Amino acid sequence: MSKKIYLVGAGPGDIELLTIKGLNILKKADVVLYDALVNPKMLEFCKQDTLKINVGKRKDYHLKKQEEINELIINYAKEYEVVVRLKGGTPFVFGRGYEEVRAIKQAGYEPVVISGVSSTTSVLENFMIPSIDREFSDAYRTITGHDTQRFSEIITAFHPRENLVIMMGVHNLEKIVHTLLEKGFPSSMPIAILSRGTTQNAQQLLFTLEELKHKEKSFFEEAKKLTPAIIFVGETLNATKVLLC
Known part of the structure; x- marks a missing residue:
């Protein structure tokens, strides 16, 4: 059975709009790659030793290109058990989430999408x-x-x-x-x-x-x-x- 990688929708900004399902997987995460629009307080739900990586993209300022984010997700999955890609809103609505799903599948892992509240x-x-x-x-x-x-x-x-x-x-x-x-x-x-x-x-x-x-x-x-x-x-x-x- 292939390892799962989680794409979690963080919602529009209000921390209380994170879903219970998203909260539960954040609590288990070993690595979280999060977007610029994610409320940083959500990272407080993670374990103390969770590796938290900002891969945010804003207009004219990209910390990482999408191809680099895809590669990071796969590389961390090789080393850590629970890898979470935390995305503003919900993964497939203007979030390029399916590009990440394709990369995950091509690498032989199983993508799990946890929908978020869409802005x-x-x-x-x-x-x-x-x-x-x-x-x-x-x-x-x-x-x-x-x-x-x-x-x-x-x-x-x-x-x-x-x-x-x-x-x-x-x-x-x-x-x-x-x-x-x-x-x-x-x-x-x-x-x-x-x-x-x-x-x-x-x-x-x-x-x-x-x-x-x-x-x-x-x-x-x-x-x-x-x-x-x-x-x-x-x-x-x-x-x-x-x-x-």
């Missing part, structure tokens, strides 16, 4: 924003905003009853706003920047596309400091106005 839904709920609301929307689409060319190719048109949940897009906020307006999104469309959701530093900024269109360059430079952040676009934000009153 794509939990952060919205943290700010009392429904991804679906019967009055305003029937669907939501989750997409990354780090590649504006791909974003433009995927978002081809506006649908009044669909919300957009844009991950990793705050550095391209200005381009995203212009793209949405070019695709026919109304200038009155509400848009929210949801920064550091589920943490003590959570912050919500509400605008319309028209308001953001006329912001100075300096605003968008300052907005980059809000990362990690989700950009939410949709009429469903109007459902929150009652709560904000």
Whole structure:
């Protein structure tokens, strides 16, 4: 029977949103390779002698390339019994988790995925924003905003009853706003920047596309400091106005 290697979702940031299953395997871990967005307090659940390795990747600053992370996982599995790859959110949602699964399988080990709470839904709920609301929307689409060319190719048109949940897009906020307006999104469309959701530093900024269109360059430079952040676009934000009153 091949040795197991664990890919554990750490959730969106709030330490209490780590699943019980994830907690239990962390307590047994001999090695933990963790992401930049993982709440460091989660590492306190590990044994005193657990080897903890930061392999975090943030925009323009990668401690390790993905290929190097894959190699580290395999090398530690050769030496230690319980190896855990601790990933922000949940492993397969914008987490490159399946690349690690392939590497683990190719090395002859058995990958075990322990799902985490995804920020794509939990952060919205943290700010009392429904991804679906019967009055305003029937669907939501989750997409990354780090590649504006791909974003433009995927978002081809506006649908009044669909919300957009844009991950990793705050550095391209200005381009995203212009793209949405070019695709026919109304200038009155509400848009929210949801920064550091589920943490003590959570912050919500509400605008319309028209308001953001006329912001100075300096605003968008300052907005980059809000990362990690989700950009939410949709009429469903109007459902929150009652709560904000």
